[in-house]
Amino acid sequence: MKTLLEYSLLAVLGVLVIGSLVGALLDRPVFMSYAYSESMTPTINKGDLFFINPLDRSPEVGDVIVFRVGSTWTVHRVVAIIGDGYVTKGDNNVATDQQSHSIPPIEKDQIGGTVIAPGGRVITVPEVGNYIENGLSDRGKILLGALLIIVGILAFGSGEARRRGERKRFITLKFKTLYLLASSFLLLMIAVSIFVSWEVIPVEYSVTSAVGDREGWYGPGEEFQTEITVKNNNMYPMRYYVSAPEPVTEVSSPEFALSRGGEKDLTITITAPEVTAVYSTKVTLNAYPPLLPESIMEALYRVHPMVPLMAILAVVSAFLGVVYLLSGIGNEDAIRIRRRKRSKLKGIPEVFRL
Numbered sequence: 001m002k003t004l005l006e007y008s009l010l011a012v013l014g015v016l017v018i019g020s021l022v023g024a025l026l027d028r029p030v031f032m033s034y035a036y037s038e039s040m041t042p043t044i045n046k047g048d049l050f051f052i053n054p055l056d057r058s059p060e061v062g063d064v065i066v067f068r069v070g071s072t073w074t075v076h077r078v079v080a081i082i083g084d085g086y087v088t089k090g091d092n093n094v095a096t097d098q099q100s101h102s103i104p105p106i107e108k109d110q111i112g113g114t115v116i117a118p119g120g121r122v123i124t125v126p127e128v129g130n131y132i133e134n135g136l137s138d139r140g141k142i143l144l145g146a147l148l149i150i151v152g153i154l155a156f157g158s159g160e161a162r163r164r165g166e167r168k169r170f171i172t173l174k175f176k177t178l179y180l181l182a183s184s185f186l187l188l189m190i191a192v193s194i195f196v197s198w199e200v201i202p203v204e205y206s207v208t209s210a211v212g213d214r215e216g217w218y219g220p221g222e223e224f225q226t227e228i229t230v231k232n233n234n235m236y237p238m239r240y241y242v243s244a245p246e247p248v249t250e251v252s253s254p255e256f257a258l259s260r261g262g263e264k265d266l267t268i269t270i271t272a273p274e275v276t277a278v279y280s281t282k283v284t285l286n287a288y289p290p291l292l293p294e295s296i297m298e299a300l301y302r303v304h305p306m307v308p309l310m311a312i313l314a315v316v317s318a319f320l321g322v323v324y325l326l327s328g329i330g331n332e333d334a335i336r337i338r339r340r341k342r343s344k345l346k347g348i349p350e351v352f353r354l
């Protein structure tokens with residue numbers, strides 16, 4: 001029963017971490033998120049971490065939901081249902097989102113999930129979001145996920161010595177546990193290197209009748225070009241894919257490879273919209289280590305930018321699995337830790353054999 005509970009907890013931890021990693025890559029909350037403002041105070045204060053049920057996308061009045069408007073994710077409460085849409089409001093706001101921001105009723109395809117609230121009380125972890133937002137970089141957030149998995153493996157992968165008389169005195173760490181630890185860390189580092197190489201570069205310009213008065217001012221329908229520079233800061237070669245929405249009409253090199261430290265200048269051709277306004281067109285760069293043939297990588301990328309990442313991780317996982325089987329790594333003890341019983345430093349483990 002104890003073993004079943006341990007592995008159940010490890011499975012839950014893995015789902016949370018992996019789900020959060022995927023959410024970071026897809027730029028959407030999956031199992032957990034945190035509040036960016038005081039709009040839901042006192043239910044959810046700014047920086048409070050809360051948990052999401054991503055499968056519940058049919059909330060009722062009174063439920064707190066996570067939804068997307070444009071490129072922004074918001075957590076607010078459902079206060080009314082109008083037809084197929086939901087009227088939402090922050091607990092600390094005077095008016096609904098539909099009144100104060102002229103947002104149409106939220107549709108189901110905009111909902112990322114319902115906030116978990118047993119008995120109507122939202123479960124929160126205070127201040128976690130403030131630290132994540134101010135104290136961690138994107139790389140640090142993924143490394144935090146790696147740390148959680150490593151802690152889980154160390155917590156549940158170690159076993160006690162089975163010989164009689166040693167059960168309470170020794171804790172052992174198996175070779176297979178160390179291999180799992182190293183493999184998980186390698187896979188996460190690959191995911192980190194890919195993730196931090198992805199960029200969204202905004203190209204800002206104005207469409208106006210005062211053409212040429214300032215740099216970056218263009219006339220309606222005018223075609224112009226701008227350049228962006230891409231640099232590979234990884235320790236190994238990467239293959240890049242460039243995508244951009246209209247009004248971008250051409251990218252000089254939509255696919256290219258860069259060696260370690262390599263740079264490339266890209267020319268972006270844009271046809272200015274007919275309506276005068278200030279615009280920001282986003283050019284997306286996705287990079288991957290060249291672990292798959294170019295033709296396969298391109299085909300997978302066309303499905304979704306996440307697909308090549310998953311394929312690369314699957315290939316590396318398969319390779320690690322083959323190495324495990326061929327190497328004969330077994331259930332032998334790699335490390336045995338003895339707890340001193342009659343010592344002033346009782347409770348401090350001593351590693352006495354490697």
